[in-house]
Amino acid sequence: MKMICTLFLFSLLFSSTYALDFCVGDVKGPESPAGYLCKPSAKVTVDDFVFTGLGIAGNTSNIIKAAVTPAFSAQFPGLNGLGISIGRLDIAVGGVIPFHTHPSASEVLLVLQGKICAGFVSSANTVYLQTLTKGDVMIFPQGLLHFQLNGGGTPAIAYVSFSDPSPGLQILDFALFANDLSSALVEATTFLDDAQVKKLKSVLGGTG
Amino acid sequence: MKMICTLFLFSLLFSSTYALDFCVGDVKGPESPAGYLCKPSAKVTVDDFVFTGLGIAGNTSNIIKAAVTPAFSAQFPGLNGLGISIGRLDIAVGGVIPFHTHPSASEVLLVLQGKICAGFVSSANTVYLQTLTKGDVMIFPQGLLHFQLNGGGTPAIAYVSFSDPSPGLQILDFALFANDLSSALVEATTFLDDAQVKKLKSVLGGTG
Amino acid sequence: MKMICTLFLFSLLFSSTYALDFCVGDVKGPESPAGYLCKPSAKVTVDDFVFTGLGIAGNTSNIIKAAVTPAFSAQFPGLNGLGISIGRLDIAVGGVIPFHTHPSASEVLLVLQGKICAGFVSSANTVYLQTLTKGDVMIFPQGLLHFQLNGGGTPAIAYVSFSDPSPGLQILDFALFANDLSSALVEATTFLDDAQVKKLKSVLGGTG
Amino acid sequence: MKMICTLFLFSLLFSSTYALDFCVGDVKGPESPAGYLCKPSAKVTVDDFVFTGLGIAGNTSNIIKAAVTPAFSAQFPGLNGLGISIGRLDIAVGGVIPFHTHPSASEVLLVLQGKICAGFVSSANTVYLQTLTKGDVMIFPQGLLHFQLNGGGTPAIAYVSFSDPSPGLQILDFALFANDLSSALVEATTFLDDAQVKKLKSVLGGTG
Amino acid sequence: MKMICTLFLFSLLFSSTYALDFCVGDVKGPESPAGYLCKPSAKVTVDDFVFTGLGIAGNTSNIIKAAVTPAFSAQFPGLNGLGISIGRLDIAVGGVIPFHTHPSASEVLLVLQGKICAGFVSSANTVYLQTLTKGDVMIFPQGLLHFQLNGGGTPAIAYVSFSDPSPGLQILDFALFANDLSSALVEATTFLDDAQVKKLKSVLGGTG
Amino acid sequence: MKMICTLFLFSLLFSSTYALDFCVGDVKGPESPAGYLCKPSAKVTVDDFVFTGLGIAGNTSNIIKAAVTPAFSAQFPGLNGLGISIGRLDIAVGGVIPFHTHPSASEVLLVLQGKICAGFVSSANTVYLQTLTKGDVMIFPQGLLHFQLNGGGTPAIAYVSFSDPSPGLQILDFALFANDLSSALVEATTFLDDAQVKKLKSVLGGTG
Known part of the structure; x- marks a missing residue:
């Protein structure tokens, strides 16, 4: 019995704030250069680490016939400070994610459905262009202009991951x-x- | 005409090695603490930025009834130095990715198919546990013990992204x-x- | 005299907040992904940079017959933002620091007294095992499972340093x-x- | 005399390779994700840390009537690994540095002569625009589209500094x-x- | 018309806080280890990114016959979080910027006018010394002791850039x-x- | 039996180079800005992670009556890339570690024996001074001038840890x-x- 008590105290000891395992963002409060300030640990629940909605198609009834559904730290505060984020692309037939950059992140795109023609241009103005199908992955290095367009006759879906919880998105035309x-x-x-x-x-x- | 020539020279000027846009890994050569040394730019092609195979199910005919198909920098050298990597999980009915850690990366998991019961334990020994279905995303902060198991009656598929091109994988039982x-x-x-x-x-x- | 005054003004000029030499943590306030917010410089004294107590043996009257006395940023706010922390291990005869990881830091252990058997396991499942005596130093790379146990007949003491002010500590059994x-x-x-x-x-x- | 000898030995001791104060790039050799490998310390001279030529006007007899003279790590290997670089802009009357980005660096521009109209666009598509004269400094945050054009009737000169030894330069038109x-x-x-x-x-x- | 509306909504979508393009410092508020907290985006204007005054000579009527005019994040909050800062040196005839270090930044100096004798000393106690004239650039690696003095018969001016928004300045004599x-x-x-x-x-x- | 074989193959799979758990430095080869290139994993043994000798007093028969015994990455290549290093100070009666800086690291000092008077000076020229005894820990923030001297009548011993595997050491007098x-x-x-x-x-x- 004494052993259990001792251990229990020991457990309490190590339960204190020894570590900053994560820093769920307090998105209503101020930001620091490294991201949002942290929500107090005591208020963090598993819901802070789960995001639902990337299974649903974005609305492609727009001029580009495409949609980006982001799960960045602003939408998914659990990512704050963790160096990664995710999103979903829906590109209808004839649709396009026009030329754009992510100022603070590299991107990895995984095609889930359909055919996507994607490309990026290096600082040396070399074009890296590929038509991707289901299961293909393509890299778009940080800050370089790139695009994705539906290269087939059916709606295309892809998931994109970024090397920053808040990768930014600068669409050239906008x-x-x-x-x-x-x-x-x-x-x-x-x-x-x-x-x-x-x-x-x-x-x-x-x-x- | 003169204008074009001038511009062309200007273009050449800016085509030189002003930038390290990317560093495709020379995986046969030595590594540095920051990753593999870079393949010469002149030898880099779009193939270095495209990985195929994540569309194919991993072989789950093993004791854990599950498979991890990594696209880390060792398998996908274009990721070298870019702060991100990706992989695929296949978990058959009754299968499990047993307790493990990634020593140098946070993970984001996206369920594509089936039902996955996933959890991680913090330094404070708190358990964060959730059953995930298609389109759900869950975060596993860097270095913490976590697991995923098939929580349904059909094969489950998920894609996992990491905040490091070489996240490491330490499976507790191994x-x-x-x-x-x-x-x-x-x-x-x-x-x-x-x-x-x-x-x-x-x-x-x-x-x- | 004029020279002195001028210089004095010059000194005042350079005394203003040109630099963030340090950021003593305000541990009652919120945290950012990079650590606690800083205590105002005007309130910082030498006491913020000095920690006493690592000369005293931790209480090893517990089930593991060992004690960890941390001087991490939560206990020693002067370390906040500085990329390093320290602690003391006391391991009684028959005692053990069970298998654990530090999610965000590498560790360096220095044996002060006694004999310590220590080991870590790599991602490749290779075991790195050594018996250490006074003056020996051993490295435990970030995020990898490791342990230390008393390998002799007398109490053992070691000092451990970490590459993070808040290295985390996840003990497998807990x-x-x-x-x-x-x-x-x-x-x-x-x-x-x-x-x-x-x-x-x-x-x-x-x-x- | 003995004291001097002792000290001299002491000095030799500390003269060895305890520190990586700098890492002058071996630009003929391979690169790592963190920059060029280092030239051996023994071959480093002051010339590696000095760059001449930024006092000379670049040739603006081209279609953009402007010139960029970079002193990035490829031209100035002493910057390798140090997190900073520099360059000179010459913009003739009617000249322009067209819309461009630096994928891996923020920029600080200082006007030396003439009048420069400069602007950048944020991810939120907000325009930040200013006419700058001698002694004015303007910031262009990392990865965002920006431009500079001569806004006066005389040649303009500016110096630009970057938060990376190899900031990259992607000119939109190219x-x-x-x-x-x-x-x-x-x-x-x-x-x-x-x-x-x-x-x-x-x-x-x-x-x- | 519908197209425009759709696009406009699309534009609004992407105008939200997806990115932390910049983090203009709220210099009255608390600091984090990564710099000041950010001024709300809505209150940021182009004035936050423009600094005037580096065109004006500093007052060299002091004992060192020299002046440093900093544009660091404390004076120029737009630099907060961006990894760079700038300043101006005025060194009258016979003037000197005495031996000093910048604890958290490397420096790049560009001579604008006059003759400057500059030097730094490495950890190996090697001296790197050069007389610089207009257009010459010299590097002073992070944390190393260095100095600049007027090496000619006319006032000298230089601009200095640093690899940190708050490089620090520790003057040996002070x-x-x-x-x-x-x-x-x-x-x-x-x-x-x-x-x-x-x-x-x-x-x-x-x-x- | 089949199960074991399957598992064994599975184990082999995960034994491949998925991770860069560590990067033991190849100290004879070239350095990168991030440290030495890595010794091949296959040649790494536990000896690469163990350093002996810090239990032995340094020779203080010199002008400063003190000795620094470093275990930096040049002496202890296992530290390469891991963000930490360690060393031992011996300060005889009347001895001193004179004013010095570490250009790339913060330091944490732990007194093992004797009395040490230690101090550092901030960029604001404020002095932080303390007399330390056994078990006391003091922080010296990165790049700031500091010293340690024997403040008692018996030899003093201390261990110092640094937030960099190669912290540098610039002794003012040298x-x-x-x-x-x-x-x-x-x-x-x-x-x-x-x-x-x-x-x-x-x-x-x-x-x-």
């Missing part, structure tokens, strides 16, 4: 055409024609 | 019973009974 | 048997026998 | 139009018109 | 002679003579 | 006086008197 950056500046810094810039600004709701 | 660590030492350091240790050593091929 | 993880799940995920699991759960105060 | 990525793919993934794509491909020497 | 460290301790730990120590303590306002 | 840095430069950059500089150069074997 960055150039969906804000108040003036057409003149866009033209001067991209060499695109005025008509082209104004057309896409109009479509994407940009001003200036 | 670490304790599948090597030459003497039974006496195992018993002294685990409080398991002699018969229990010898039984599992016998099953798992351990000596001593 | 993780498996000292919580509410059901015996059925423990058995399914460890291949241990029912009687063995229930016996250790009983000893360690586990339920289920 | 990535899209100066390689063999087919026009069809560019159009599908950027929503640019066919004529626009073909025009820029022609100018920039792209094929497909 | 550390030894401008505080309350007793002369006896300074002498015992530097081998300097008592008269020398007291003389410099007097000049620099030190006590004890 | 950096200033034990090399070919000219007296004129030392004087100009330290404000020490000519006689003082020449005296110490003479003692320490410096030239110039």
Whole structure:
């Protein structure tokens, strides 16, 4: 009996805050450069480590006929501080995830269904292009421009993992055409024609 | 015309080795603490960034009725240096991925098919346990003991991502019973009974 | 005189908050993924950088006949953010620090007194085992299962340093048997026998 | 005399390779994920730490009327492993450094001469735009699209520093139009018109 | 029209807090080991990323005939979390930036005007010394003692970049002679003579 | 029997190079910015993880009456890549470890025997000073000037741990006086008197 008690105390000893095993994000509070501050351990439950919803298709009834469903630290606070995140891509027939970058993460894409044509461009302007089918995995190194499009006749599904809980997502067209950056500046810094810039600004709701 | 030539030179300029966009591992050569040395850029092709085979079920005709198919940097050298890796789990009915840890990575598991009962234990000895179905995602923080087992009546499939290109995998039973660590030492350091240790050593091929 | 004044002002200039030399943890406040928030510099004194008590033997009157006295950032907030911590091991005759891992740190152990038999197991299931005496140092790489036991006839003392201010400590027996993880799940995920699991759960105060 | 000898030996002792103060890159040899392997210490001289040439204007007689003179680890191997690099921008009247990203580094730009209009776009598509004059400094966070153009009537000069010895440089126009990525793919993934794509491909020497 | 609306919603979707592109420091609030907590994104403007004042000469009417004008994260909160900072050196004729270290950053110095004699000493006690003129760049690896002095007959100006937003600055003379460290301790730990120590303590306002 | 075979194959599977558990340094070969390249796993034995000799007193028959016995990655290659190292200090009566810095590591000192007076100076020139006795631990944050001296009447022993396998060691007196840095430069950059500089150069074997 005494042994059990002693052990129990020993167990209590080691139950104290010796470790920062995880840091579930308190997403309502302030962020640090390393991510959200941690929710108190006592309030953490298994629900903080489980995310549901990536089994459901995203809504592809939009201009790109595609959807990104993120499970990043903002949506899934259990990932905070852990160096990884995940998401789902749905790309309808004729759909595309247009050229974009993730400023702070490399990406690994796994095709679940359908055919996806994917590519990225290196700093040396070399193109790495492949058509992927079910079970294929492709890497998109950190910060490089890349795209995915449906390369077949059926809806495509893929899962994407990132080397950061908050990888960022900068879609080229939105960055150039969906804000108040003036057409003149866009033209001067991209060499695109005025008509082209104004057309896409109009479509994407940009001003200036 | 002159403009094009000038630009072309400009392009050449920027095509040189200004950046280490990626570091495809030379897996035959030596490793550094940060991963394999890089294959020369000139020899890198899109094939270095594409891995096939995760669409195929692993062989679950074994004692655990489960299989892990890794796409870590040793199998998929394009991941070298990029802070991420991926793998596939197949767990037949009654199968289990026994208690294990990944010494250098957090894990994110996504259920593709079937029902998986998964759990991890924190440093405070708290258990985080959940039954997961298709589309559910669960986090296993770095270095903590965790397991996955088939919690349903059909084969289960899951994809796992890791926050390191070489996450490591230490399976508890193999670490304790599948090597030459003497039974006496195992018993002294685990409080398991002699018969229990010898039984599992016998099953798992351990000596001593 | 003017020179002194000028210099004094110069000194004041450089006395302001140009640097984050250290970040003594405010252990009552919230944590970030990188550790506790910092106590204001103005309130930091030398006492924040000094810890006393590692000269005193831990209480080994317990079932493992051993004690761990940690000086991690929770106990010694001056270590917060500095990438290192320390602790003391006392292992009585017949005592043992059972199999355990540190999820976020490598360990260096230095024997001060007595004889310690120590070992760790790699991901490849190789055992690295050694009997250590006074002045010997042994490394336990991050996240790998390891143990230390008294290998002699006198009490043993060692100091352990870790590559993280909060290295974590997951003791195998406590993780498996000292919580509410059901015996059925423990058995399914460890291949241990029912009687063995229930016996250790009983000893360690586990339920289920 | 004996004292000097003793000290001298002491000095020799501490002169050995206790530290990796720096790791001047052996740029002919292989790279690791953390940078080039180190040139042997014995062959390192002060010349490895000094770079000349940033005082000289780059040649702006090209289509963008601008020049980037990098002192990255490939050009300045002393930076290898040190987490920083530098470069010079010359932007003639009417010149522009077109939209680009640095995949692995944040940038700090300091205007030395002239007037520079600079901007970056965040992941939230917000534009951060400013006209800078001599002595102004502007930050461009890692991986985000940004540009600089001469906003005045005289040549502009700026120095740029990066938080990585090899920050990378992906110029949007070159990535899209100066390689063999087919026009069809560019159009599908950027929503640019066919004529626009073909025009820029022609100018920039792209094929497909 | 529907298309635009759809796209607009899409744009809103991607405008949410998916990414931590930057973390402008809230310098009045607490710090974490990784830097200041972040100012809310909604309150961030371009002014947070622009610093003015490095075009103005620092006041060199002091004993060292030199001035350091820092733009570190404490002065320029936009740098918080970004791994880089910048500053300006003015060194009048006969002026010097005395021996000092930056505990957490490597430095890159660029000479803008005049002649600067600069040097650093490695752990192996080797001296790396060079006279620099306009356009020359010199590296000072992290934590090593270094100095800069005006090596010509005209005022010298340089810009310095650091591999950390808060590099720290420990000036040897101030550390030894401008505080309350007793002369006896300074002498015992530097081998300097008592008269020398007291003389410099007097000049620099030190006590004890 | 079949079960055992299957398991054995399974074991072999997991024995392959899935993980980089450790990277014992090949100290004869080249270094990377992250440390030495790794000795092949097959050649690693437990001896690579064990260092003997820290139980033996260093030779304090020298001018500082003190000795540092390092077990850094150059002496103890098993530490390579693991973020930690260790050493022993012996300080005879009247002995001192003079003012020094570790450019790349924080230090934790544990007193084993005797009385040690230790101190460090922050970037703000504040002195943190304490007399330590057996069992006391003191922190010296990365890159800051610090010292230890025997503050009692008996030999003192301490163990020091560092947050880097190769912490570096720059002893102030050696950096200033034990090399070919000219007296004129030392004087100009330290404000020490000519006689003082020449005296110490003479003692320490410096030239110039």
